[in-house]
Amino acid sequence: MLTEQEALEHILSSVTALPSQSVPLREGVRSYAARAIHATIPLPGFDNSAMDGYAVRAEDTRTTEPLRVTGAIAAGDVAGVSLEPHTAIRIFTGAPMPPGADAVIMQEDVSTDAEKKSIVCKEPVELGENVRVLGCDLCVGQRIVDKGEPLNAARLAVLASQGLTHVDIAEAPRIAVVTTGDELIPPGEPLLPGKLYNSNGIMLEAMLRSVGISSPITFHHLRDNLEETVSALRELTRQHDFIILSGGVSVGEHDYIKPALKALDIPAEFWRVKVKPGKPVLFAKTVSSPRPCHLFGLPGNPVSSHVTFHLFVRPALLKVLGAGNASRSLPRVSATLTRAMKNRGDRPHYIRGVHEDGKFTPTGVQQSHALFSLSRANAFLRMDPEQELAEGATVQALLCD
Incomplete structure:
Protein backbone atom coordinates (compact mmCIF):
# COMPACT_ATOMS: atom_id res chain seq x y z
CA MET A 1 0.00 0.00 0.00
CA PRO A 19 0.52 18.79 -27.52
CA SER A 20 -0.27 22.50 -27.70
CA GLN A 21 -2.87 24.20 -29.85
CA SER A 22 -3.60 27.82 -30.70
CA VAL A 23 -7.01 29.08 -29.60
CA PRO A 24 -8.70 32.50 -29.63
CA LEU A 25 -7.99 34.47 -26.46
CA ARG A 26 -11.60 34.27 -25.27
CA GLU A 27 -11.33 30.46 -25.30
CA GLY A 28 -8.16 30.45 -23.25
CA VAL A 29 -9.69 31.40 -19.89
CA ARG A 30 -9.00 28.82 -17.15
CA SER A 31 -6.35 27.22 -19.36
CA TYR A 32 -2.56 27.31 -18.95
CA ALA A 33 -0.01 28.97 -21.20
CA ALA A 34 1.90 26.42 -23.27
CA ARG A 35 4.84 28.79 -23.70
CA ALA A 36 6.29 31.95 -22.22
CA ILE A 37 5.17 35.18 -23.87
CA HIS A 38 7.11 38.47 -23.91
CA ALA A 39 5.89 41.99 -24.55
CA THR A 40 6.46 43.54 -27.96
CA ILE A 41 4.53 46.74 -27.21
CA PRO A 42 5.17 48.99 -24.17
CA LEU A 43 2.32 49.89 -21.86
CA PRO A 44 1.37 52.62 -22.06
CA GLY A 45 2.63 53.10 -25.62
CA PHE A 46 3.04 56.87 -25.18
CA ASP A 47 3.06 59.47 -22.40
CA ASN A 48 -0.57 60.23 -21.59
CA SER A 49 -2.75 61.98 -19.06
CA ALA A 50 -4.01 60.10 -16.02
CA MET A 51 -6.69 62.74 -15.35
CA ASP A 52 -9.12 65.12 -16.96
CA GLY A 53 -7.45 68.50 -16.60
CA TYR A 54 -4.85 70.68 -18.29
CA ALA A 55 -1.44 69.84 -19.68
CA VAL A 56 1.04 72.36 -18.31
CA ARG A 57 4.66 72.98 -17.47
CA ALA A 58 4.99 72.29 -13.73
CA GLU A 59 7.02 75.45 -13.18
CA ASP A 60 4.20 77.59 -14.65
CA THR A 61 1.79 76.40 -11.91
CA ARG A 62 3.85 78.03 -9.17
CA THR A 63 2.37 81.42 -10.01
CA THR A 64 -1.11 82.89 -9.76
CA GLU A 65 -0.82 84.41 -13.24
CA PRO A 66 -3.47 83.12 -15.65
CA LEU A 67 -2.42 80.50 -18.19
CA ARG A 68 -3.96 80.90 -21.63
CA VAL A 69 -5.69 77.73 -22.93
CA THR A 70 -4.50 77.18 -26.50
CA GLY A 71 -6.15 73.90 -27.47
CA ALA A 72 -7.65 70.58 -26.41
CA ILE A 73 -6.64 66.93 -26.78
CA ALA A 74 -8.99 63.97 -26.22
CA ALA A 75 -8.21 60.27 -25.87
CA GLY A 76 -7.51 58.84 -29.31
CA ASP A 77 -6.31 62.19 -30.70
CA VAL A 78 -2.85 62.82 -32.03
CA ALA A 79 -1.09 65.56 -30.07
CA GLY A 80 -0.95 67.96 -32.97
CA VAL A 81 -0.24 71.03 -30.85
CA SER A 82 2.76 71.94 -28.71
CA LEU A 83 2.63 73.64 -25.35
CA GLU A 84 4.25 77.05 -25.19
CA PRO A 85 5.50 78.56 -21.91
CA HIS A 86 2.81 80.16 -19.72
CA THR A 87 -0.02 78.39 -21.54
CA ALA A 88 -2.16 75.30 -20.92
CA ILE A 89 -3.87 72.73 -23.13
CA ARG A 90 -7.17 71.12 -22.14
CA ILE A 91 -6.55 67.37 -21.88
CA PHE A 92 -8.64 64.30 -21.07
CA THR A 93 -7.80 60.96 -19.45
CA GLY A 94 -5.75 58.78 -21.80
CA ALA A 95 -4.95 61.57 -24.24
CA PRO A 96 -1.32 61.89 -25.42
CA MET A 97 0.78 64.52 -23.73
CA PRO A 98 1.62 67.41 -26.04
CA PRO A 99 5.29 68.30 -26.61
CA GLY A 100 6.46 70.87 -24.08
CA ALA A 101 4.13 69.68 -21.26
CA ASP A 102 5.57 67.84 -18.26
CA ALA A 103 2.56 67.60 -15.90
CA VAL A 104 -1.23 67.61 -15.77
CA ILE A 105 -3.18 69.70 -13.29
CA MET A 106 -6.60 68.28 -12.43
CA GLN A 107 -9.60 70.31 -13.52
CA GLU A 108 -10.71 70.48 -9.87
CA ASP A 109 -7.51 72.38 -9.03
CA VAL A 110 -7.99 75.30 -11.40
CA SER A 111 -10.33 78.28 -11.80
CA THR A 112 -11.47 78.83 -15.36
CA ASP A 113 -12.29 82.00 -17.23
CA ALA A 114 -14.32 81.04 -20.28
CA GLU A 115 -14.27 84.52 -21.81
CA LYS A 116 -10.51 84.90 -21.60
CA LYS A 117 -9.98 81.20 -22.34
CA SER A 118 -7.60 80.93 -19.43
CA ILE A 119 -7.10 79.13 -16.13
CA VAL A 120 -5.59 80.03 -12.77
CA CYS A 121 -3.89 77.24 -10.83
CA LYS A 122 -5.13 77.00 -7.24
CA GLU A 123 -2.03 75.04 -6.19
CA PRO A 124 1.15 73.93 -7.97
CA VAL A 125 1.80 70.46 -9.40
CA GLU A 126 5.04 68.51 -9.40
CA LEU A 127 7.05 67.52 -12.44
CA GLY A 128 5.41 64.41 -13.97
CA GLU A 129 2.29 64.62 -11.81
CA ASN A 130 -0.76 62.88 -13.30
CA VAL A 131 1.25 61.66 -16.28
CA ARG A 132 1.46 58.01 -17.32
CA VAL A 133 4.93 57.62 -18.79
CA LEU A 134 5.70 55.46 -21.81
CA GLY A 135 6.40 51.87 -20.64
CA CYS A 136 5.84 52.57 -16.95
CA ASP A 137 3.58 49.50 -16.66
CA LEU A 138 5.21 47.16 -19.18
CA CYS A 139 8.36 47.46 -21.23
CA VAL A 140 9.32 45.71 -24.46
CA GLY A 141 10.89 42.31 -23.82
CA GLN A 142 9.35 41.90 -20.38
CA ARG A 143 7.90 38.44 -19.74
CA ILE A 144 4.15 38.79 -19.34
CA VAL A 145 3.12 35.13 -19.09
CA ASP A 146 5.19 32.16 -17.92
CA LYS A 147 4.82 28.68 -19.34
CA GLY A 148 2.32 26.82 -17.18
CA GLU A 149 0.76 29.99 -15.74
CA PRO A 150 -3.05 30.05 -15.49
CA LEU A 151 -4.74 32.31 -18.01
CA ASN A 152 -7.18 34.44 -16.05
CA ALA A 153 -9.10 37.49 -17.21
CA ALA A 154 -6.31 39.97 -16.40
CA ARG A 155 -3.60 37.94 -18.16
CA LEU A 156 -5.77 37.55 -21.25
CA ALA A 157 -6.27 41.33 -21.19
CA VAL A 158 -2.50 41.86 -21.16
CA LEU A 159 -2.14 39.53 -24.15
CA ALA A 160 -4.86 41.47 -25.96
CA SER A 161 -2.97 44.70 -25.20
CA GLN A 162 -0.12 43.27 -27.27
CA GLY A 163 -2.38 42.87 -30.27
CA LEU A 164 -2.55 39.09 -29.87
CA THR A 165 -5.72 37.30 -30.94
CA HIS A 166 -4.68 33.73 -30.06
CA VAL A 167 -2.77 31.94 -27.31
CA ASP A 168 -1.14 28.50 -27.18
CA ILE A 169 -2.60 26.06 -24.66
CA ALA A 170 -2.52 22.29 -24.25
CA GLU A 171 -4.87 20.23 -26.35
CA SER A 329 -1.70 21.77 -5.39
CA LEU A 330 -4.84 22.69 -3.49
CA PRO A 331 -4.55 26.20 -2.00
CA ARG A 332 -3.50 26.20 1.67
CA VAL A 333 -4.77 28.68 4.23
CA SER A 334 -4.15 29.01 7.94
CA ALA A 335 -7.17 28.54 10.15
CA THR A 336 -8.16 28.18 13.77
CA LEU A 337 -9.78 24.83 14.63
CA THR A 338 -13.16 25.36 16.25
CA ARG A 339 -13.22 22.08 18.14
CA ALA A 340 -10.83 19.39 19.32
CA MET A 341 -10.17 16.56 16.88
CA LYS A 342 -8.41 13.17 17.03
CA ASN A 343 -7.55 10.77 14.25
CA ARG A 344 -7.81 7.35 15.87
CA GLY A 345 -6.82 5.45 12.72
CA ASP A 346 -3.54 4.34 11.21
CA ARG A 347 -4.03 6.30 7.97
CA PRO A 348 -3.96 10.04 7.29
CA HIS A 349 -7.55 11.28 7.47
CA TYR A 350 -8.89 14.13 5.36
CA ILE A 351 -11.55 15.81 7.47
CA ARG A 352 -14.20 17.70 5.51
CA GLY A 353 -15.16 21.09 6.84
CA VAL A 354 -15.91 24.75 6.32
CA HIS A 355 -13.20 27.38 6.17
CA GLU A 356 -14.76 30.74 6.99
CA ASP A 357 -13.49 33.90 8.67
CA GLY A 358 -10.15 32.26 9.39
CA LYS A 359 -11.72 29.26 11.15
CA PHE A 360 -12.06 25.59 10.22
CA THR A 361 -15.17 23.73 11.38
CA PRO A 362 -15.75 20.04 10.56
CA THR A 363 -19.06 19.43 8.82
CA GLY A 364 -21.19 16.76 10.41
CA VAL A 365 -20.70 13.05 9.82
CA GLN A 366 -17.18 12.19 8.69
CA GLN A 367 -17.97 8.83 7.11
CA SER A 368 -17.34 7.96 3.47
CA HIS A 369 -21.05 7.77 2.56
CA ALA A 370 -22.00 11.15 4.11
CA LEU A 371 -22.81 13.11 0.99
CA PHE A 372 -24.74 15.91 2.69
CA SER A 373 -21.86 16.65 5.08
CA LEU A 374 -19.57 16.77 2.06
CA SER A 375 -21.92 19.17 0.28
CA ARG A 376 -21.48 21.72 3.09
CA ALA A 377 -17.65 21.57 3.00
CA ASN A 378 -15.25 23.82 1.15
CA ALA A 379 -11.98 22.59 2.66
CA PHE A 380 -10.06 19.58 3.94
CA LEU A 381 -8.00 19.20 7.08
CA ARG A 382 -5.33 16.51 6.83
CA MET A 383 -4.68 14.72 10.12
CA ASP A 384 -1.81 12.31 10.60
CA PRO A 385 -2.44 8.86 12.12
CA GLU A 386 -3.19 9.14 15.86
CA GLN A 387 -2.84 12.93 15.69
CA GLU A 388 -4.70 15.02 18.26
CA LEU A 389 -5.57 18.67 17.74
CA ALA A 390 -6.91 20.93 20.47
CA GLU A 391 -9.70 23.43 20.02
CA GLY A 392 -8.13 26.72 18.97
CA ALA A 393 -5.12 25.06 17.33
CA THR A 394 -3.73 26.70 14.19
CA VAL A 395 -4.07 24.33 11.25
CA GLN A 396 -3.54 24.36 7.50
CA ALA A 397 -6.78 23.93 5.59
CA LEU A 398 -6.80 22.78 1.98
CA LEU A 399 -9.38 24.65 -0.06
CA CYS A 400 -11.33 22.37 -2.37
CA ASP A 401 -14.18 22.61 -4.85
Missing part, protein backbone atom coordinates in the same frame (compact mmCIF):
# COMPACT_ATOMS: atom_id res chain seq x y z
CA LEU A 2 1.50 3.31 -1.12
CA THR A 3 1.52 6.54 0.85
CA GLU A 4 -0.28 9.53 -0.64
CA GLN A 5 3.01 11.11 -1.69
CA GLU A 6 4.30 7.92 -3.29
CA ALA A 7 1.06 7.46 -5.22
CA LEU A 8 1.00 11.07 -6.40
CA GLU A 9 4.66 11.03 -7.47
CA HIS A 10 4.07 7.82 -9.40
CA ILE A 11 1.05 9.31 -11.18
CA LEU A 12 2.76 12.58 -12.05
CA SER A 13 5.79 10.76 -13.43
CA SER A 14 3.43 8.80 -15.70
CA VAL A 15 1.57 11.71 -17.31
CA THR A 16 2.84 14.40 -19.64
CA ALA A 17 1.34 17.56 -21.07
CA LEU A 18 -0.56 17.07 -24.28
CA ALA A 172 -7.97 19.23 -24.41
CA PRO A 173 -7.80 15.66 -23.09
CA ARG A 174 -10.46 13.15 -24.10
CA ILE A 175 -12.12 12.00 -20.87
CA ALA A 176 -14.65 9.35 -19.98
CA VAL A 177 -16.45 9.09 -16.64
CA VAL A 178 -17.46 5.52 -15.81
CA THR A 179 -19.69 4.61 -12.88
CA THR A 180 -20.30 1.01 -11.86
CA GLY A 181 -22.80 -1.03 -9.86
CA ASP A 182 -26.15 -2.75 -10.29
CA GLU A 183 -27.51 -0.71 -7.40
CA LEU A 184 -27.26 2.62 -9.25
CA ILE A 185 -29.97 4.10 -11.44
CA PRO A 186 -30.09 7.47 -13.27
CA PRO A 187 -31.75 10.42 -11.49
CA GLY A 188 -35.27 10.90 -12.76
CA GLU A 189 -36.21 7.22 -12.84
CA PRO A 190 -38.47 5.65 -10.21
CA LEU A 191 -36.45 4.71 -7.12
CA LEU A 192 -36.97 0.98 -6.61
CA PRO A 193 -36.19 -0.87 -3.36
CA GLY A 194 -32.50 -1.51 -2.88
CA LYS A 195 -31.51 1.05 -5.53
CA LEU A 196 -29.65 4.36 -5.26
CA TYR A 197 -29.53 7.33 -7.58
CA ASN A 198 -26.19 7.75 -9.35
CA SER A 199 -24.73 10.88 -7.78
CA ASN A 200 -21.05 10.21 -8.50
CA GLY A 201 -21.42 10.79 -12.24
CA ILE A 202 -22.58 14.39 -11.90
CA MET A 203 -20.10 15.03 -9.08
CA LEU A 204 -17.14 13.83 -11.13
CA GLU A 205 -18.24 15.87 -14.14
CA ALA A 206 -18.53 19.00 -11.99
CA MET A 207 -15.06 18.46 -10.53
CA LEU A 208 -13.61 17.95 -14.00
CA ARG A 209 -15.19 21.21 -15.12
CA SER A 210 -13.82 22.99 -12.05
CA VAL A 211 -10.31 21.85 -13.01
CA GLY A 212 -10.74 23.53 -16.38
CA ILE A 213 -11.90 20.70 -18.63
CA SER A 214 -14.05 22.37 -21.29
CA SER A 215 -14.06 19.58 -23.88
CA PRO A 216 -16.92 17.07 -24.12
CA ILE A 217 -16.91 14.32 -21.47
CA THR A 218 -18.46 10.94 -22.26
CA PHE A 219 -20.48 9.13 -19.60
CA HIS A 220 -20.95 5.42 -19.15
CA HIS A 221 -22.45 3.15 -16.52
CA LEU A 222 -21.38 -0.48 -16.18
CA ARG A 223 -23.39 -3.23 -14.60
CA ASP A 224 -21.63 -5.72 -12.36
CA ASN A 225 -20.70 -8.03 -15.21
CA LEU A 226 -17.15 -8.99 -16.18
CA GLU A 227 -17.76 -9.47 -19.91
CA GLU A 228 -19.53 -6.11 -20.23
CA THR A 229 -16.78 -4.42 -18.24
CA VAL A 230 -14.03 -5.90 -20.41
CA SER A 231 -15.81 -4.94 -23.62
CA ALA A 232 -16.51 -1.38 -22.47
CA LEU A 233 -12.98 -0.72 -21.21
CA ARG A 234 -11.49 -2.14 -24.40
CA GLU A 235 -13.35 0.46 -26.45
CA LEU A 236 -12.98 3.33 -24.02
CA THR A 237 -9.20 2.96 -23.67
CA ARG A 238 -8.89 3.29 -27.45
CA GLN A 239 -10.86 6.52 -27.57
CA HIS A 240 -9.81 8.46 -24.46
CA ASP A 241 -6.79 9.91 -22.71
CA PHE A 242 -8.34 9.58 -19.23
CA ILE A 243 -10.93 7.23 -17.80
CA ILE A 244 -12.25 8.15 -14.37
CA LEU A 245 -13.88 5.08 -12.83
CA SER A 246 -16.08 5.19 -9.76
CA GLY A 247 -16.59 1.94 -7.84
CA GLY A 248 -15.66 -1.63 -8.64
CA VAL A 249 -11.98 -1.24 -7.69
CA SER A 250 -11.94 -3.06 -4.35
CA VAL A 251 -11.67 -6.81 -3.75
CA GLY A 252 -15.33 -7.80 -3.42
CA GLU A 253 -17.02 -10.46 -5.50
CA HIS A 254 -18.81 -7.76 -7.52
CA ASP A 255 -15.73 -5.61 -8.15
CA TYR A 256 -14.81 -6.25 -11.78
CA ILE A 257 -12.44 -3.44 -12.72
CA LYS A 258 -9.20 -5.22 -11.76
CA PRO A 259 -10.20 -8.54 -13.42
CA ALA A 260 -11.23 -6.63 -16.55
CA LEU A 261 -7.91 -4.79 -16.73
CA LYS A 262 -6.08 -8.07 -16.29
CA ALA A 263 -8.07 -9.57 -19.16
CA LEU A 264 -7.07 -6.58 -21.30
CA ASP A 265 -3.42 -6.93 -20.29
CA ILE A 266 -3.45 -3.51 -18.62
CA PRO A 267 -1.59 -3.96 -15.33
CA ALA A 268 -2.74 -1.98 -12.31
CA GLU A 269 0.31 0.01 -11.25
CA PHE A 270 -1.19 0.34 -7.77
CA TRP A 271 -4.63 -0.17 -6.30
CA ARG A 272 -4.37 0.78 -2.64
CA VAL A 273 -3.27 4.02 -1.01
CA LYS A 274 -2.80 4.65 2.69
CA VAL A 275 -5.40 7.40 3.05
CA LYS A 276 -8.83 7.86 4.60
CA PRO A 277 -11.32 8.07 3.04
CA GLY A 278 -10.29 6.24 -0.12
CA LYS A 279 -7.95 3.30 0.44
CA PRO A 280 -9.01 1.42 -2.75
CA VAL A 281 -7.56 3.77 -5.40
CA LEU A 282 -6.35 2.27 -8.65
CA PHE A 283 -4.05 3.69 -11.30
CA ALA A 284 -3.21 2.04 -14.60
CA LYS A 285 -1.98 3.08 -18.05
CA THR A 286 -2.20 1.45 -21.44
CA VAL A 287 1.13 0.81 -23.15
CA SER A 288 0.17 -0.41 -26.62
CA SER A 289 -1.66 2.70 -27.80
CA PRO A 290 0.34 5.47 -29.53
CA ARG A 291 -1.38 7.86 -27.14
CA PRO A 292 -1.71 6.15 -23.74
CA CYS A 293 -4.93 6.08 -21.77
CA HIS A 294 -4.68 6.72 -18.03
CA LEU A 295 -7.20 4.97 -15.82
CA PHE A 296 -8.11 6.15 -12.32
CA GLY A 297 -10.24 3.81 -10.26
CA LEU A 298 -11.86 5.73 -7.41
CA PRO A 299 -13.94 4.28 -4.58
CA GLY A 300 -17.70 4.12 -5.05
CA ASN A 301 -18.55 5.93 -1.82
CA PRO A 302 -19.09 9.58 -2.81
CA VAL A 303 -16.90 11.16 -0.13
CA SER A 304 -14.03 8.78 -0.92
CA SER A 305 -14.43 9.51 -4.62
CA HIS A 306 -14.47 13.26 -3.98
CA VAL A 307 -11.38 13.27 -1.75
CA THR A 308 -9.28 10.97 -3.93
CA PHE A 309 -10.19 12.95 -7.05
CA HIS A 310 -8.70 16.06 -5.44
CA LEU A 311 -5.64 14.22 -4.18
CA PHE A 312 -4.70 12.23 -7.29
CA VAL A 313 -6.79 12.95 -10.40
CA ARG A 314 -6.80 16.74 -10.17
CA PRO A 315 -2.97 17.16 -10.09
CA ALA A 316 -2.57 14.71 -12.98
CA LEU A 317 -5.13 16.52 -15.13
CA LEU A 318 -3.57 19.89 -14.36
CA LYS A 319 -0.17 18.60 -15.47
CA VAL A 320 -1.72 17.29 -18.71
CA LEU A 321 -3.35 20.69 -19.21
CA GLY A 322 0.07 22.30 -18.91
CA ALA A 323 -0.25 23.78 -15.42
CA GLY A 324 2.96 24.60 -13.58
CA ASN A 325 3.83 23.02 -10.23
CA ALA A 326 2.43 25.94 -8.24
CA SER A 327 -1.03 25.52 -9.78
CA ARG A 328 -1.38 21.77 -9.16
